[in-house]
Amino acid sequence: MLASATRKLGEGAVFWKAMGLTCAESSSVPAWQRDQAEHLWMPYTQMRNAPLPLPVVATEDVYLVLADGRRLIDGLASWWTACHGYNHPQIARRVRQQLEVMPHVMLGGIHHEGAVTLAARLASLLPGDLSQVFFSDSGSVAIEVAMKMAAQMWRNRGQAERNRFVTFRHAYHGDTTGAMSLCDPERSMHAHFKGFLLEQFSQPIPETESEQAAFTEFLATRRNELAAVVIEPLVQGAGGMRFHSPQALAAVARMTRQAGLLLIADEIATGFGRTGSMFACEQADIVPDILCLGKALTGGTLGMAATVATGEVFEAFCGEDDALALMHGPTYMANPLACAAAHGSLDLFAEQPRLDQVAAIESSLAEQLEPCRNLSGVVDVRTLGAIGVVQVERLHSREKLTELFVEAGIWLRPFHDMFYLTPPLSITPVQLRRLTAATVDSIAQWSRWS
Numbered sequence: 257m258l259a260s261a262t263r264k265l266g267e268g269a270v271f272w273k274a275m276g277l278t279c280a281e282s283s284s285v286p287a288w289q290r291d292q293a294e295h296l297w298m299p300y301t302q303m304r305n306a307p308l309p310l311p312v313v314a315t316e317d318v319y320l321v322l323a324d325g326r327r328l329i330d331g332l333a334s335w336w337t338a339c340h341g342y343n344h345p346q347i348a349r350r351v352r353q354q355l356e357v358m359p360h361v362m363l364g365g366i367h368h369e370g371a372v373t374l375a376a377r378l379a380s381l382l383p384g385d386l387s388q389v390f391f392s393d394s395g396s397v398a399i400e401v402a403m404k405m406a407a408q409m410w411r412n413r414g415q416a417e418r419n420r421f422v423t424f425r426h427a428y429h430g431d432t433t434g435a436m437s438l439c440d441p442e443r444s445m446h447a448h449f450k451g452f453l454l455e456q457f458s459q460p461i462p463e464t465e466s467e468q469a470a471f472t473e474f475l476a477t478r479r480n481e482l483a484a485v486v487i488e489p490l491v492q493g494a495g496g497m498r499f500h501s502p503q504a505l506a507a508v509a510r511m512t513r514q515a516g517l518l519l520i521a522d523e524i525a526t527g528f529g530r531t532g533s534m535f536a537c538e539q540a541d542i543v544p545d546i547l548c549l550g551k552a553l554t555g556g557t558l559g560m561a562a563t564v565a566t567g568e569v570f571e572a573f574c575g576e577d578d579a580l581a582l583m584h585g586p587t588y589m590a591n592p593l594a595c596a597a598a599h600g601s602l603d604l605f606a607e608q609p610r611l612d613q614v615a616a617i618e619s620s621l622a623e624q625l626e627p628c629r630n631l632s633g634v635v636d637v638r639t640l641g642a643i644g645v646v647q648v649e650r651l652h653s654r655e656k657l658t659e660l661f662v663e664a665g666i667w668l669r670p671f672h673d674m675f676y677l678t679p680p681l682s683i684t685p686v687q688l689r690r691l692t693a694a695t696v697d698s699i700a701q702w703s704r705w706s
């Protein structure tokens with residue numbers, strides 16, 4: 257092993273200090289972390305100097321339980337996944353039953369009830385004719401599949417040159433190479449891969465009349481080389497938690513349709529209630545040609561994603577010639593455990609007033625985060641559905657911030673130039689108040705450090 261790649265446990269001291277302990281003397285440092293943490297390559301992390309991550313040993317309801325027994329309210333729902341909170345008994349029961357019967361089976365040439373009924377269930381929930389469901393194991397792969405579907409649809413129709421995509425400034429669609437090419441080429445975390453990635457067209461989201469005229473003009477000019485327009489409806493997530501109106505989304509859909517292009521809606525983050533409706537597209541009353549789901553699909557239980565196409569897109573893949581078929585098939589696609597978890601999650605959406613809860617969360621977040629607006633360094637406070645954002649001039653002291661959050665009993669992970677909250681949709685008003693009070697207090701302390 258390269259010595260330079262070896263991280264010393266002491267580098268994680270910030271967290272142990274937050275717990276009132278030095279790392280070496282802490283009996284709450286689990287042995288697996290003390291002895292073996294250097295082998296785990298963490299995501300989005302400069303491994304040379306990053307503090308060691310917090311050791312989580314259990315989850316429960318809206319809480320992460322740390323090795324020393326502390327319980328943190330998870331303000332992120334594990335990257336938007338745990339929409340019903342953690343370890344929901346109904347989901348756990350479904351997965352446990354499935355585990356006894358059939359943990360996994362390939363989907364080629366054979367299929368199983370969980371996959372068939374989940375596809376039908378998603379088709380019945382989604383708007384319009386989004387009826388053909390292709391499963392995969394992560395959001396990024398769902399995006400790759402969407403790109404491949406769009407490009408191949410044109411190819412199958414004899415227009416192979418239509419294989420490029422229009423995306424939007426601040427877009428984020430994932431970390432695989434096709435998905436990376438759809439991210440903002442100047443501002444995203446993948447910007448330094450220019451030259452390696454497929455080149456797409458990045459445009460501002462057209463909101464004003466003149467921007468819409470320019471967008472229409474752009475589509476008309478490039479039409480013959482374009483396969484589809486790709487958008488994160490209503491909320492651009494990892495590219496900066498930026499919101500646009502349902503009217504702007506509807507206008508993008510209309511202009512895309514008029515230009516004869518496909519519209520791909522990336523609902524990987526927004527799907528399943530996060531923006532206040534089951535799917536963000538519903539608020540603009542639009543039906544994309546292809547829609548991607550992931551994250552909360554299994555209620556935060558197992559990795560699973562889906563790319564859903566309309567019957568019209570699907571039709572282009574059907575015919576006598578085998579070459580028309582979609583040549584894609586992730587080994588674990590439609591994993592039966594993941595299907596069971598997704599069914600459990602959809603049961604909960606049917607039984608619980610989740611969308612009402614999102615409406616209540618939205619007004620609580622707006623009211624309870626409002627005091628941040630007056631803090632030094634804060635430039636904006638905004639909320640949409642169960643998403644709260646406090647944007648600042650410059651994010652600094654990230655490690656100390658984590659210390660503050662842990663002391664305050666919450667888990668947040670600020671990034672770019674913002675603090676954001678995407679709690680479980682099932683969070684109670686009391687838990688939410690604790691989360692927002694601790695967030696506001698921590699940001700107030702942070703703002704005094706500037």
Ligand SMILES: Cc1ncc(COP(=O)(O)O)c(C=O)c1O
Binds near residue numbers: 394396522
């Ligand atoms: C809008 C959007 N698309 C795609 C992805 C990629 O999903 P995954 O991380 O499951 O590959 C993400 C992940 O954050 C996302 O927010």
